[in-house]
Amino acid sequence: MTMEVRLMRLDPELPVPSYAHPGDAGADLLAAESVELLPGGRALIRTGIAIALPDGYVGLVHPRSGLAARLGVTVVNAPGTVDSGYRGEIKVCLINHGQEPAKIERGDRIAQLLVQRVERATFVVVADLDGTARGAGGHGSTGGHAALAE
Numbered sequence: 001m002t003m004e005v006r007l008m009r010l011d012p013e014l015p016v017p018s019y020a021h022p023g024d025a026g027a028d029l030l031a032a033e034s035v036e037l038l039p040g041g042r043a044l045i046r047t048g049i050a051i052a053l054p055d056g057y058v059g060l061v062h063p064r065s066g067l068a069a070r071l072g073v074t075v076v077n078a079p080g081t082v083d084s085g086y087r088g089e090i091k092v093c094l095i096n097h098g099q100e101p102a103k104i105e106r107g108d109r110i111a112q113l114l115v116q117r118v119e120r121a122t123f124v125v126v127a128d129l130d131g132t133a134r135g136a137g138g139h140g141s142t143g144g145h146a147a148l149a150e
């Protein structure tokens with residue numbers, strides 16, 4: 001089952017994002033420009049597309065694990081949030097955590113876009129919250145790593 005999402009090509013020579021395999025969660029986003037990311041460097045890269053998501057949906061810009069594992073290149077703000085009301089060009093903010101310069105060529109698949117349903121909350125201010133087994137414990141309260149043992 002798929003849903004239709006209206007997409008505008010701002011760079012008509014670039015292929016439209018697509019899913020590499022049936023069952024894939026993310027459609028690969030392509031770089032519309034070439035950039036070199038120096039070690040520690042980052043860049044906001046155009047993808048050449050704009051989309052109109054229906055109300056109640058969000059686009060999430062996730063990293064590609066291959067780029068992360070091979071080059072140390074990932075999405076700075078992962079996962080990036082594409083609001084349903086956004087009509088601008090989708091851009092991907094990549095960072096090179098690797099030791100070597102990383103070349104991104106126009107047409108490279110640099111990230112993946114997940115389309116998900118999303119709830120919006122009405123925040124109701126109260127004096128107390130209901131009790132739970134976890135309570136306020138967080139940030140390593142359950143242990144499981146030597147660094148958390150102190």
Ligand SMILES: O=c1ccn([C@H]2C[C@H](O)[C@@H](COP(=O)(O)OP(=O)(O)OP(=O)(O)O)O2)c(=O)[nH]1
Pocket residue numbers: 061077079080081082083084086089090091092093
């Ligand atoms: O990876 C991303 C993340 C965001 N956006 C676009 C779509 C999104 O709707 C808009 C704003 O994103 P966000 O709310 O995360 O950024 P902000 O810094 O809060 O900007 P704003 O003040 O415009 O909301 O930027 C992208 O193209 N790529």
Ligand SMILES: [Mg+2]
Pocket residue numbers: none
């Ligand atoms: Mg915002």
